[in-house]
Amino acid sequence: MTVADPTRVQLPGGYRNEVWKVRSGRGWLIEKRYIEDPGEANPMYPNLPDHEAAALAVLGPRGLSPQLVSHVPGAVTYRFVPGTMWRRGVAEVAALLSAIHFGPTPRGLRRLCASAAEARAHGDDMVAAVPAVSAAALVAVRPTDASPVAISRPSLVHTDCGPGNLVRSRDGLVLIDWQCPGVGDPVEDIACFLSPAMMTLYQQRPHSVGAIDQFLAAYGESAQGREPEGHNAVARYHREAAAWHYRIGGYCVWRADRLARRLPDVAARYRRALAAEIALLQGLA
Secondary structure, three states: OOOOOOOEEEEOOOOOEEEEEEEEOOEEEEEEEEOOOOOOOOOOOOOOHHHHHHHHHHHHHHOOOOOEEEEEOOEEEEEOOOOEEOOOOHHHHHHHHHHHHOOOOOOOOOEOOOOHHHHHHHHHHHHHOOOHHHHHHHHOOOOOOOOOOOOOOOEEEOOOOOHHHEEEEOOEEEEOOOOOOEEEOOHHHHHHHHOHHHHHHOOOOOOOHHHHHHHHHHHHHHHOOOOOOOOOHHHHHHHHHHHHHHHHHHHHHHHHHHHOOOOHHHHHHHHHHHHHHHHHHHHHO
């Protein structure tokens, strides 16, 4: 009989990582081991341990992410953040994201979409990689306009800032799971947080209209004085939201197709998420 080690506990780590909670002195650490995926690369959320370490090194001392402890090829160790998953308080999320977007940016991170046109094109790429019948409902609400104007000063972007990656600690909100950050347009994170698909994937109700308005107002207020002149992420979200949400829909289509045989229950959740994103796009049309 194997006796469980109370000082070392494996946690759910998604589909591509092993995550361990390890006792260290009076506290706990998180050890994340990145598992190389021999299959098709994820088009939106790749596994990038070097990038996670770089982001934590910049954000941890500011209290915006976990504190980095060590980094070796294929693994990152950081301090465990005790708390609960975020469920309410959109203004706090807005302030957290604004602080991240308009603070220091680590060097060497991947380049993300820098314009609405690039976001729509990325969505098109994912749609093109699945059978046409699977994407027909999304293609029907594809935005016809998408600005090609790139953001003047790219920012640090988390890319996956759904509720499951927001931890309410005793010191405030912390954004975790920095395995696929990049440098790009803050609108990507705004769209991700406001996405009904992302809320559905985390088994929460999509944001109400009132919550969306509150989030955007709080983000704009928090970003005031930090954003470069002409940047205005909230104004650009109002103009360009459809392209970014179409991209999220494209990912849901791609993910549902790739998981259909191996994990049909998860694929079904992505189809429900897609339906929620399409409903949003219909309202934006």
